[in-house]
Each structure stands twice: as structure tokens, then as C-alpha cells.
Amino acid sequence: MNIGKPIQIIFFIILALLISSFLLLIDHVSPIAGIAELISSGFLTHYGLMATLNDTIPLLIVAVAIIIPFVAKFWNIGGQGQYIFGSIFATWIGLELAGSLPVALLITVAIIFAFIGGALWAIPPTLMKIYFGTNEIITTLMMNFIAVYFLDYMTIGPMEGALAKITHVPSSAPIPTPDLLPHIGGVSTGIFLALAIAIIIFLLLRYTNFGYELKLIGSSVDAAKYSGASLRRDLLLSMVLSGGIAGIAGMIQVFGITTVLLPQVFSDITTSFGYVGIPVALVASLNPLITIISAFFFSGILNGAYAMEISFGIPIDLVITIYGLMMFFAVIGVMINLGKIFRRPRAK
Amino acid sequence: MKGIVKQFPGVLAVDHVDFELYPKEIHALLGENGAGKTTLMNVLYGVYRADEGQILINGKEVKIRNAVDAQSNGIGMVHQHFSLIPVFTVKENLSIGLRTGGFRLNLNQIESKIEEAERNYGIEIDLDKKVQQLSVGEQQRVEILKLLFRGASTLILDEPTSSLTPQEVANLFKSLRALQSEGKTIIIITHKLYEVLDIADRVTVLRKGKVVFKSMKEGLTSQVLTEAMIGRGVELSNYKREKVSSGNSLVVEGLSVRGDRNDEVVSDASLEVRAGEILGIAGVSGNGQKELVESIFGLRKSKRGRITINGNDITNLGVKERIKVGLGYIPEERKTRGAAGSLPLTLNSVMHDHWGQPYLTRGAFNYKAIKKFAGDIISGFKVASKDENVLARDLSGGNLQKFIVGREMIRNSSFLMSVNPTSGLDVGATEYVRNELVAYRNKGGGVLLVSEDLDEVLALSDRIVVMYRGKTSKPVEQKDFDRLKIGAMMLGEGFSH
Numbered sequence: 001m002n003i004g005k006p007i008q009i010i011f012f013i014i015l016a017l018l019i020s021s022f023l024l025l026i027d028h029v030s031p032i033a034g035i036a037e038l039i040s041s042g043f044l045t046h047y048g049l050m051a052t053l054n055d056t057i058p059l060l061i062v063a064v065a066i067i068i069p070f071v072a073k074f075w076n077i078g079g080q081g082q083y084i085f086g087s088i089f090a091t092w093i094g095l096e097l098a099g100s101l102p103v104a105l106l107i108t109v110a111i112i113f114a115f116i117g118g119a120l121w122a123i124p125p126t127l128m129k130i131y132f133g134t135n136e137i138i139t140t141l142m143m144n145f146i147a148v149y150f151l152d153y154m155t156i157g158p159m160e161g162a163l164a165k166i167t168h169v170p171s172s173a174p175i176p177t178p179d180l181l182p183h184i185g186g187v188s189t190g191i192f193l194a195l196a197i198a199i200i201i202f203l204l205l206r207y208t209n210f211g212y213e214l215k216l217i218g219s220s221v222d223a224a225k226y227s228g229a230s231l232r233r234d235l236l237l238s239m240v241l242s243g244g245i246a247g248i249a250g251m252i253q254v255f256g257i258t259t260v261l262l263p264q265v266f267s268d269i270t271t272s273f274g275y276v277g278i279p280v281a282l283v284a285s286l287n288p289l290i291t292i293i294s295a296f297f298f299s300g301i302l303n304g305a306y307a308m309e310i311s312f313g314i315p316i317d318l319v320i321t322i323y324g325l326m327m328f329f330a331v332i333g334v335m336i337n338l339g340k341i342f343r344r345p346r347a348k
Numbered sequence: 349m350k351g352i353v354k355q356f357p358g359v360l361a362v363d364h365v366d367f368e369l370y371p372k373e374i375h376a377l378l379g380e381n382g383a384g385k386t387t388l389m390n391v392l393y394g395v396y397r398a399d400e401g402q403i404l405i406n407g408k409e410v411k412i413r414n415a416v417d418a419q420s421n422g423i424g425m426v427h428q429h430f431s432l433i434p435v436f437t438v439k440e441n442l443s444i445g446l447r448t449g450g451f452r453l454n455l456n457q458i459e460s461k462i463e464e465a466e467r468n469y470g471i472e473i474d475l476d477k478k479v480q481q482l483s484v485g486e487q488q489r490v491e492i493l494k495l496l497f498r499g500a501s502t503l504i505l506d507e508p509t510s511s512l513t514p515q516e517v518a519n520l521f522k523s524l525r526a527l528q529s530e531g532k533t534i535i536i537i538t539h540k541l542y543e544v545l546d547i548a549d550r551v552t553v554l555r556k557g558k559v560v561f562k563s564m565k566e567g568l569t570s571q572v573l574t575e576a577m578i579g580r581g582v583e584l585s586n587y588k589r590e591k592v593s594s595g596n597s598l599v600v601e602g603l604s605v606r607g608d609r610n611d612e613v614v615s616d617a618s619l620e621v622r623a624g625e626i627l628g629i630a631g632v633s634g635n636g637q638k639e640l641v642e643s644i645f646g647l648r649k650s651k652r653g654r655i656t657i658n659g660n661d662i663t664n665l666g667v668k669e670r671i672k673v674g675l676g677y678i679p680e681e682r683k684t685r686g687a688a689g690s691l692p693l694t695l696n697s698v699m700h701d702h703w704g705q706p707y708l709t710r711g712a713f714n715y716k717a718i719k720k721f722a723g724d725i726i727s728g729f730k731v732a733s734k735d736e737n738v739l740a741r742d743l744s745g746g747n748l749q750k751f752i753v754g755r756e757m758i759r760n761s762s763f764l765m766s767v768n769p770t771s772g773l774d775v776g777a778t779e780y781v782r783n784e785l786v787a788y789r790n791k792g793g794g795v796l797l798v799s800e801d802l803d804e805v806l807a808l809s810d811r812i813v814v815m816y817r818g819k820t821s822k823p824v825e826q827k828d829f830d831r832l833k834i835g836a837m838m839l840g841e842g843f844s845h
């Protein structure tokens with residue numbers, strides 16, 4: 001069953017490309033040239049590869065973060081809010097302590113603060129689920145809305161930078177230490193942190209009792225209770241880790257790429273890391289190591305799509321539509337079993 | 349049904365079967381699990397379409413493509429897996445598909461009709477209870493009632509009596525005979541040979557998808573039927589018992605437990621399971637047995653009372669601590685509680701050992717040791733499985749049960765609770781599991797056996813406690829075992845109300 005999965009995903013991605021070709025034709029762009037641009041600018045040119053790798057960093061971290069509670073079928077849709085709160089906490093402590101701490105220590109402190117910020121944002125929906133049985137999909141999603149607008153307020157309010165006051169483009173002040181997360185060949189060193197997190201979470205899920213209990217909970221809550229697992233502790237811990245790690249993604253983005261805190265109000269659901277992390281994790285069948293590939297792939301597709309916009313003058317909406325199609329079909333490729341559909345008799 | 353063939357991937361489930369049903373007869377369809385009897389009936393009921401063969405009613409060929417076709421031909425079926433809606437009440441469930449009073453659902457009018465039907469068939473259910481709060485046995489009664497209530501002319505019942513008391517079975521059979529005399533035709537699928545002999549007019553026996561035996565009831569013996577069914581004679585209820593006693597015991601004193609509806613479903617229950625004995629709990633399902641067992645294992649909080657193992661008070665311990673003290677549990681719900689269906693057997697093998705050596709070494713799972721443990725269970729308990737990486741849900745019911753039994757026994761627990769250990773298993777697997785329970789007892793383990801199958805309780809137990817409305821009876825010693833007397837206790841005789 002699992003052997004066929006990669007082939008199935010490829011099959012569906014080709015299907016998505018066919019539909020995209022049709023859309024390109026409607027927009028009077030040669031599909032072959034368009035798709036060639038998508039692939040080369042996403043994955044092959046130096047600049048494209050660099051941008052893709054930089055985008056892979058937060059996407060990979062958020063996707064891996066989401067995987068932890070997803071294994072227990074606890075659906076944390078709040079990656080975006082946790083990512084935002086991590087970035088707010090990290091930027092705040094970065095602005096407070098910059099200059100007074102050595103860079104390595106500053107980064108360590110920022111990582112801890114980002115973790116705390118993200119975790120704090122993940123805890124309320126988890127406690128509500130544990131004690132009142134509220135649906136975590138709804139509560140984590142609602143927490144995102146609050147976080148997005150709270151960040152917006154912070155960047156035009158308490159954390160507004162001097163430049164923003166003049167330009168009226170909301171953002172925080174830049175953290176005044178140069179080379180916080182240095183770039184190698186244009187790629188943020190945050191990539192090592194991202195890879196380390198993916199590997200650590202893979203080991204955590206595979207080799208620890210905690211990971212085992214999450215799998216039991218995901219398979220059957222009754223079986224987990226029967227095995228002696230502590231469901232409340234496991235769920236809370238999974239969400240603290242999930243929110244905290246998503247928060248670290250926010251910190252790495254500020255420290256490694258943007259250097260300032262930027263509002264998210266205008267970035268939509270299809271391109272925010274917090275949401276895109278969900279299909280990226282699902283396409284990887286919730287395996288943190290495979291997530292490295294899927295995060296890289298979707299980052300490349302998005303960058304390639306942006307390049308199509310520039311090279312061919314395709315409207316941005318069509319570009320994002322193509323990106324959305326790719327993701328939709330890739331997730332379908334994981335969720336359904338083609339073999340079963342064709343072989344199984346139609347009966348219940 | 350003529351020359352019916354049904355092929356599943358890799359299995360020829362029904363192989364050129366001819367099956368004749370005459371009006372107004374009660375026809376028993378016998379066979380082991382996987383013999384194809386349910387598949388054959390599913391073809392008749394339109395769940396599956398046959399690859400070959402035809403269905404004739406009164407000499408005329410009919411096409412049954414789905415359950416609606418079957419129902420319009422007067423055929424109704426109660427499946428082993430119920431088709432009730434859990435969040436609906438019994439009344440609402442029984443109302444589904446009844447087209448009385450146009451679009452408006454007149455529940456009051458239906459209620460009086462249901463009560464009439466209940467009286468006629470002698471089945472008693474709280475109409476306002478939600479189905480999800482009912483025990484398996486009670487749900488089955490709703491299913492049977494639903495079918496009777498809808499009044500199909502041909503009724504197919506898949507293992508209908510497995511959770512009824514002898515008296516209730518007698519009542520059900522009385523109802524079936526009453527229906528028969530009203531001109532209805534009944535097909536009954538059952539493992540219980542004496543019931544076949546009791547109720548059926550005609551028997552068809554399937555083995556490996558083929559008809560191996562057909563006969564009128566006259567002159568049949570259970571020996572003949574058993575041989576036809578499994579190809580060899582099986583000695584039922586002949587277990588070697590050895591006297592073992594270490595003085596250890598699992599003691600429950602004055603235990604009260606709340607149910608899902610917050611009502612007291614176990615009240616002041618007391619019992620003692622001694623090392624080296626099987627204490628059977630007999631009772632109609634839904635009388636607190638489920639909650640009692642869950643409370644002893646720590647899955648359900650107790651309101652009052654004390655539970656001790658070998659003198660250690662475990663009343664306030666968590667599940668994990670109870671397991672460590674030496675308690676094992678073979679639940680009835682194999683795929684959702686006893687095992688995690690979507691996980692491989694390796695991970696399922698350590699469900700009660702995942703916190704320590706040798707499977708967890710310095711905080712990390714030792715997959716080599718786990719695989720070996722799973723392999724030991726598979727080979728030691730004759731689990732038919734390709735390897736240790738097969739998913740639990742891909743094992744058949746019997747093999748998964750053997751796996752769970754093996755896991756709980758191999759880990760040297762001193763007391764084991766087992767709920768309906770053989771429900772849904774074929775004769776071979778049933779015998780295997782029962783023998784293992786007795787062997788465990790003979791090695792000095794104590795078993796608390798809860799079963800809705802009174803014959804099983806009688807055959808395996810050293811002593812029997814009857815549960816009725818949450819209360820426990822005094823233990824009945826083996827020399828005083830009497831089917832009818834215990835059956836009467838199951839219906840409340842000797843309990844204060």
C-alpha cells in the first residue's frame with residue numbers, strides 16, 4: 001500500500017500540471033514554456049534554488065511541528081498563530097537584548113522565547129479540548145485570527161519601528177545586530193536548525209514512549225487508555241512542542257530573512273507557512289524526514305510560480321491557483337488509494 | 349439460489365452454492381467463520397452481487413442489486429455488525445424507514461406500536477435510551493425488533509442469539525415460531541448446534557464456500573452437524589483442571605461505579621478471584637459487567653469500594669500501575685481497545701510493556717527486542733500472520749484474539765480479565781482460546797471471565813457469580829452449576845429489588 005504512494009503522488013502532480021497547462025493556454029502562455037519556467041526557476045537556477053531553500057526553512061519547521069499532534073489525530077490548525085507568537089516573542093527579546101549579549105547567546109535566548117511564545121498560543125485550545133471537549137480544529141483556527149491581527153497591531157503600535165513611522169509601512173524596528181543567522185551562498189544557516197528539528201522529531205516519534213503513545217491515541221483512544229497511556233499529558237505535551245517549534249520557525253524567519261517583524265494581514269491562507277505546513281505534512285504521510293522533501297518541493301513550486309508571473313506576466317492569482325492545484329492533488333495522492341478503487345468490488 | 353459464485357481478491361468465498369428455501373420454514377445455515385455463509389446471505393440481501401448464478405423466487409429469476417431490491421422482495425437481514433444510528437434513541441432507530449403519516453414523524457403513534465411489538469416478541473428495551481448507551485446485546489435486540497417490526501416475509505438473522513439468556517433465546521424462538529406460523533420464512537446463521545436442533549426445520553452446512561451437508565432436522569445429532577461443519581469431531585467442554593492454589597487473590601469489595609449516563613450501573617459489587625481458578629460472571633449484557641471490568645482495570649473511576657490484588661490496594665492507581673501489579677485484560681473490543689488497528693503487530697505487542705526493559709532501553713525503543721516479542725506471541729499462540737509487521741486490523745478476528753490472549757498471558761500477569769473471549773470466533777479459534785484460559789488457570793493464574801455465552805461460563809468456570817442490575821450474587825460452586833437456575837438468576841431471581 002505504501003509502496004504505491006510516491007507513484008500515486010507523482011501521478012496526481014502530473015494531473016495538476018495538465019490542468020495548469022490548460023489554465024496557461026487560456027491565458028495565452030505556452031504550457032511547455034510555462035512549466036519549464038516553473039521548474040527551472042523553482043529548483044534549477046542559482047537564485048531560484050536559494051530562494052526555495054530559504055522558504056523551505058520555516059515551512060519545514062512548521063510542518064514538522066504540526067506533525068506531532070497530528071500523529072495523535074489532534075488537528076492543530078493553529079500553526080500560523082503559533083508561528084506569529086513565536087516571532088513576536090523572539091523579536092521583542094531580540095530588540096531588548098541586542099548588543100548586550102553575544103550573538104550565539106542572543107540566538108539561544110531568542111529560540112527559547114520563540115518556543116515559549118508559540119507554546120503559550122497552543123496551550124489554551126489544548127486545555128479546552130482536554131477539559132471541555134471543544135473541537136481543536138475550530139479553536140486553533142480562531143486563535144490564528146487573533147494572532148494575525150494582534151501582530152498587525154503590534155507593528156503599528158507598541159513595536160512600531162522608526163522607519164515604519166515615516167513610510168507608513170507597518171513593521172518593527174530591525175534587530176540591530178548584524179549577521180544574526182549568517183547566510184551561506186545566500187541560504188540562511190537556519191536551514192541546519194530546520195533539518196536538526198526534523199531529525200529530532202523523527203527520532204522522538206519513532207523511539208520514545210511519548211511518540212508511541214501518540215500513535216496509539218491516533219489509532220484508537222480506547223486502545224491508548226487500555227495501554228496505560230496518559231492522554232492528557234501526551235496531548236498537552238504534543239501541543240506545547242508543536243506550538244513551540246512553530247514559534248521557532250517564526251523566530252528563524254525574522255532573524256534569518258526579514259530582520260524585522262512584518263504583519264501578516266495581507267498574506268493569505270495559500271501562502272502562509274502556518275497553513276501550508278498542513279498539506280506539506282500530509283503529503284509526507286506525517287513522516288518528518290519525508291517532510292524535508294515535501295517542504296522543499298512546495299517551496300520550489302511557489303517560487304517557480306512567482307517566476308512565471310514575472311517572466312510571462314501571468315496574473316498572480318493564476319499563479320497561486322496553479323500552486324493550490326499542485327498541493328490539492330498531491331494531498332489527494334496521499335489520501336486515496338488508487339489500487340483499492342480499481343480492485344475492490346463496489347460493496348460496503 | 350442456484351450456482352452462486354462470489355469471488356473476492358484471493359478468496360473464492362462462495363463456490364457454486366445451491367441453496368433452497370421453502371416458504372414457512374426455519375432454515376439454519378451453519379458453518380465456521382469464513383465458510384461463506386454470511387457472504388451467501390449478503391448476496392441474497394443485495395449487499396454483494398454474485399459473479400455467477402441466479403436467484404429464483406417462486407421459480408422466477410429476480411435481480412437483487414441492493415438492499416432496497418431485497419426489501420421489495422420481502423427479504424430482511426440483521427447483520428452481525430449493527431446498522432443502528434448510535435446518537436438516535438431506540439425509538440428513533442425503530443422509526444427509520446417507516447412510512448406512516450406522510451412526511452411528519454409521529455413518534456408517539458410509533459411508540460405505542462413498538463410497545464405492542466415488544467410485548468408480542470417478549471423483548472424489553474428502554475425506548476428512550478440512545479443506542480450508543482446500550483450494550484452490544486441490547487443493540488442486537490433492537491436490531492431484531494427492527495426487523496420483526498418492519499415485517500419482512502423472509503428474515504435473515506446473522507448470529508442472532510449470541511448475547512441472549514437462555515430464557516430470552518426461548519422467547520425469541522417462540523416469536524420466530526409465531527412468525528413462522530403467520531407464514532414468514534426465517535434463515536438463521538448460528539454456531540450453536542443445539543439451537544439448530546431446537547429451532548430449525550432444515551439445515552444447510554457450508555464449508556470453505558461449498559455446501560457440504562443438507563438435511564431436514566429429523567434424525568440429526570450435534571455430532572453429525574459438527575463433523576459436517578469442521579470435518580472432524582470436536583470435544584466440547586472437556587477441560588482438564590488441576591488443583592492449584594497460592595492463596596493469592598483479586599478482591600473487589602463493595603464497588604460502585606457510575607455508567608456513561610452518570611447513573612450507578614455497578615452497585616455494591618463484591619467478588620473474589622483466587623489464584624488458580626476461573627471465576628465466571630454470568631449475566632445478560634448491560635447489567636454492569638462492562639463497567640465492573642473497566643473499573644477494576646482503572647479505565648473507569650469507582651465511586652465507592654475497594655479493589656486489592658494479593659493484598660495491595662489498587663483502587664486509586666492508574667492503568668499502568670495496575671498492569672505493573674500484575675493485572676491483564678483481554679477486552680471484547682479487539683480492534684479498538686485490545687489492539688490499535690492501524691499499527692503493526694510489533695507495536696501492538698508492547699501495549700502493556702512499553703515503559704521498561706527490554707523494550708525501552710535508556711529511553712529509546714528497542715525494535716529488535718519488540719520484533720522478537722511479537723514473533724514469540726505469533727509462534728507461541730499460533731497466530732496466522734505473514735510476519736510481525738502486519739497491521740492488527742488486517743488479522744482475522746480469531747487471529748487477533750489469539751494475539752491479544754498471547755500478549756496478556758506471556759507477560760506473566762497474575763490475574764487476567766477476559767470479556768466475551770470467543771464472541772465471533774469460529775469453533776477452532778474458540779476451542780484454542782478456551783484451552784489457553786484453562787492452561788493459564790492451571791499454571792496458577794486467576795481469571796475473571798465475563799461472558800454473555802452462558803455455556804462458555806458454565807464450561808470454563810470453577811465458580812460463577814451472576815450480575816444483575818449492577819449487583820453481584822454469592823458465588824455458585826461448580827457442583828451446583830445448573831443452566832436453568834443460573835439463567836433464572838440472570839433474570840433477577842434471588843436479587844433484592
